[in-house]
Amino acid sequence: MARHEELFYEVMWRAWTSGATYPIPWWALQALRAWSDDFDQGLFESKQAAFAANALYRYWNMIGVKDAGLESLVGQAGEIAPVYEAYAVSGFLFEPDGRRLHLPQTPRPGQLLRQRMEDDHLPVVETSYQVGTATLQQKALATTVGPSQRSMVLHRLRVTAEGGSARGWLCLSLLPWGPSSFQRRDRAGRYELDRQLTFVRYLPAEARVEVNSGWGPVFDTAPTHVGLYGNPLSLADPELYLQDNPWVELGTTGALNGVHTVRDGVARMCTAAFAWPYDLAEGKTLAVDVRLPVDDYRGGADLVALRSPTADELEAANRAFWTGKLNGSGLRLSLPAHVTHLVDLYRLSRATVLILADHGVIHPGPTIYDSFWVRDSSIEGIASALAGDSALAETQFSRHYPTVFNQGPDRIDAVSLHGFFGGKHEKDDREWDSNGQALWAFGRLDRILGPHSHFGARMFTPYVVEGARWIRDNRSEFGLLHSGWSAEHLGEKDKPHYWDDFWGVAGLYEAARLADRLGASEAGELWGAYDDLRHDLEASIRWVLDRQREAGRWETFIPTGPADVNRRDSTIVGTIAYFHPCRLYQSRKLGDAVDAAAHDTLDTIWAHFVDGGGLRHDSAWRAYGPYLGLQLAHAFLLIGDQQRMDACLRWAVGEAAYAAGPPLAGSDSVQIVSGAWNEQHAYSVASDFTHVPSSWWYMGDIPHGWAAAEFQLLMRDICFFESGEDESPHVYLAPGVLPHWLTGDTKLQVQDAPTVFGELFGFTLTHDAAAREVTIDITQPMRAPITYIYPLRLGKLRRLAVDGIETQLALETTDLPIPAGTEQAVIAYH
Structure with missing residues (x-):
């Protein structure tokens, strides 16, 4: 020593x-x-x-x-x-x-x-x-x-x-x-x-x-x-x-x-x-x-x-x-007074990502993680773009991603590096998820910036095309991406992980959609690569599910990969990516059986690895996982499970972001951190040292840029999120706004929000407690014919009026459709 x-x-x-x-x-x-x-x-x-x-x-x-x-x-x-x-x-x-x-x-x-x-x-x-x-x-x-x-x-x-x-x-x-x-x-x-x-x-x-x-x-x-x-x-x-x-x-x-x-x-x-x-x-x-x-x-x-x-x-x-x-530019949120701390945390998370950006390159931490990962930066960059910091995202994806784009004959074992997005981290640890993430980031940013930016056109050749071909051509005999570490929370480096393939499917989907928008001749080729990977991924997951049923497993879950049949531990959190950020649940891109199994996996995670809303990751870290818990909250939001979303959100905000730790001396506790997350949150700190692991545990950096970006994305999507953008475009209004946020006469406002439709959006939701009414005013409409859905959680529908005209809906309807072009909707409930 x-x-x-x-x-x-x-x-x-x-x-x-x-x-x-x-x-x-x-x-x-x-x-x-x-x-x-x-x-x-x-x-x-x-x-x-x-x-x-x-x-x-x-x-x-x-x-x-x-x-x-x-x-x-x-x-x-x-x-x-x-x-x-x-x-x-x-x-x-x-x-x-x-x-x-x-x-x-x-x-x-x-x-x-x-x-x-x-x-x-x-x-x-x-x-x-x-x-x-x-x-x-x-x-x-x-x-x-x-x-x-x-x-x-x-x-x-x-x-x-x-x-x-x-x-x-x-x-x-x-x-x-x-x-x-x-x-x-x-x-x-x-x-x-x-x-x-x-x-x-x-x-x-x-x-x-x-x-x-x-x-x-x-x-x-x-x-x-x-x-x-x-x-x-x-x-x-x-x-x-x-x-x-x-x-x-x-x-x-x-x-x-x-x-x-x-x-x-x-x-x-x-x-x-x-x-x-x-x-x-x-x-x-x-x-x-x-x-x-x-x-x-x-x-x-x-x-x-x-x-x-x-x-x-x-x-x-x-x-x-x-x-x-933070207060005068980009997406601005306004929430009822008793939850304004969430807006404060959103703004501080935005500042965290901006500070961690080193001349356009977002790093996931200030000390041991003060370098570049494609994986983390893809989520951080899209979160920045949706917060209104699109110049940062564009600089990162258009200038820095090309610097880690590999060309030439180099290989790592069976994997060719030609067309691979990855620097030292990705190569050393065989992080084969990065190409899917890069393609996903290119496609999402092109949507956000809109066609006038020509961002996707500038990145299409060679980066999108060759990056997609890399996914197509570098897969095992089972059709999946090769073994590697991927994200370090998934398990061993010598095994394949479905996380990589979820991202691969999401990336290829965005690449093919971009090709369609550009009218590129490679569109058919990219759709073929997309279909090929998703079919092989679906077949592999169905094979695993069959083996687990044969072994007598009564709980359904998707393990971290096909080499981990029957492994029910916290590495199954990799399936969260199916919902968020990859959105593969939309249109059930991997088929009905896998979609149902992914939903069941959320139940299994909740039953075995969530403690008071915090995700316990014993199998890899022996600590809580703040950014994974935020991803889990996001998955619950997307499937409409507000109660579980709320539990995860409460834990993330109360335990990790504003945690008061054990006293240094005397009788008062000490504020150990304000408005930031670790990559891992120690059991000992979370429990006031009533639970200290019996062996060493893992702790990453703080503030964790990925976690900050996840909170930005979660808070935005709680207020509104887009769906069906390529088929039947619609926007969910206030889908995660909980009934206890709207007690009394309260207001929620969204202003200047970038969207994947390439336009800014804004609306105001006002709650009248005495009248038991919600009024939604679309203050910044989008030109595209986009419909809205308001999930009614306050009670049972009594009346819906759109621009002053009564709309006939079944009284048991909970997801209320609001037509495109609506300026005001009034919802009465009882």
Whole structure:
């Protein structure tokens, strides 16, 4: 094991067991609280390496700049860690009278630690820490400065006297560990050489810190007190770090050491503290602003550019941008007051995907997943287009997908790579689902942008044609795509998975429909490939179902693949794709028997793998699956099962997005994340540590871009979704709006919504509780002859009037048809 990882583990363990006043991050506290020597030995070489990389408790918030690649993480105590820098910063308070330190990482009983996103939907993290009459507020936002628009983070610290006067020091820690980890290193090849602090220097003439070979924090107001701490004698002793640090020195001497340059080549755990005294009357505030130059800054001119705008100007510009983007452009939703938190979460999910887009390429996470996957990005791109961010989707699909499009004679075993959409991830793990996803994304975006964009025409040759031929020509003797990992939640790499083929059918369908729209000569060829794959897929699934019936299985379910007959575990979640996003249930594209089995599979998943609305994925992750749970909610929405949809939605919002975790200290819980999802949600956190897995479990990144995109798609489709676009086009109005959303006199509004019909759409639904009536006004009609369906869930139909004319329907009708061209429909119920 690496020596610095062993020392980090020892320092954290000893600090925790001794109760030392030490800024132990939340993730380390949870790992130590329920410690296990078991770890993923396939990924890490030692338990210390797994601990230092934070393999278990990956919870934090994120800030960043739209369409730039330098996100920063914000921890539960307000710690800020630029992803590609070596340091983190964190505020704390010190009272010289009595030499009392107050660290938000370990609040004492009665000290309140709170965290939220600004206005509950802007990507600005606000953390408050109340200690007696002093309240420390930390605000973290990311923005750009200068002619080159380089990224930076603004850390605004405020201490305010509330309920009396307050006297002490406002302090800032410089730490080698942050909200995510100490070192990102594992056997998968993720390695950050400078994830630790080996050299720190404070430059008082510039009020600036140097960290290793780069820039660290830059202070708008120079600190009054400075202390830097390293390991000049190169001693491999954890007690050195526990005794020679800013917090011990403040507690014992009431001062900092005044040193301006330190180094540490052993544990690589240099630390520092900077302090600004305050003596405040009630209601008064001391303000300190710190700039974190997370981009490529060098030289005096860059320092001037970094400092040129005032902190107030930077914050105001950042707020104006995000408010305009999220509230004034694209799809805008308005829901009844008691569920407006869902709109806030929708907007924050939209911001998450925009921040994770690196110059047009959407990545699924800010740290270990900060790279490109065709699979994730196809869903994220379409979610962006349907939210109104079509330029991002078009840039991603038209510019970046071609860069991972393979041409030439290369092969992976029996699979030719000619025509395959995939880079390193897809090739290394044989992710054969990616071609179906790419074709699906091309086709869906062409529909959304409309014929005037000519998007599909530009991508048709060679990408759509050759990508479709790849699916046609690279299948096993059973007609299915070859074995591979596909999406990692499906099971083993040495088996085929129906997930790949569901996507293959969906992609080929979109490719053939695009060919029809273009009048392309390849249309017949593409329809042939589509028919061939769906027939083979249907035959395989029917074969599996027959084998399971012969074995006496009384429950019907589609396993992850044909090599997994009778395997009833949580990998059967792959069948969700049949409904969403692939929409193969429409027109029962795989036949009646498979369609019925897919519906039954949802029942089986619900009976065995859903706990309070959360999807338990024991077979692959030993954790909850937030994005899979959102997909499951979407499947239930599409088949009209509102109650199960609601249960999954409640879990996703309440447990994963606004989860309050175990307390750091004292009696109050801690907000561990606001408005974001992990790829996996730990059982231990979800259960307040009443259920800790007996063996290691898997944790991916947060915020997870795929999960954020799934929530965007789900909320949009709850309000409305299209169906039958190629046969009998219609729109379901408010299909997922639950009766308890419409209690009293309430209103739902959809504005400027992009659609797969290539036009914007909007409507208003108003509920009159006294009259027991719903009024639907189509405020942005589409030119195409599209009909509407309103699923009545509030009661039994009493009357339907369309544009003032009574319509005769059977009173037991629940899916109410509304003709194309309708301006207003009034539905009375009892």
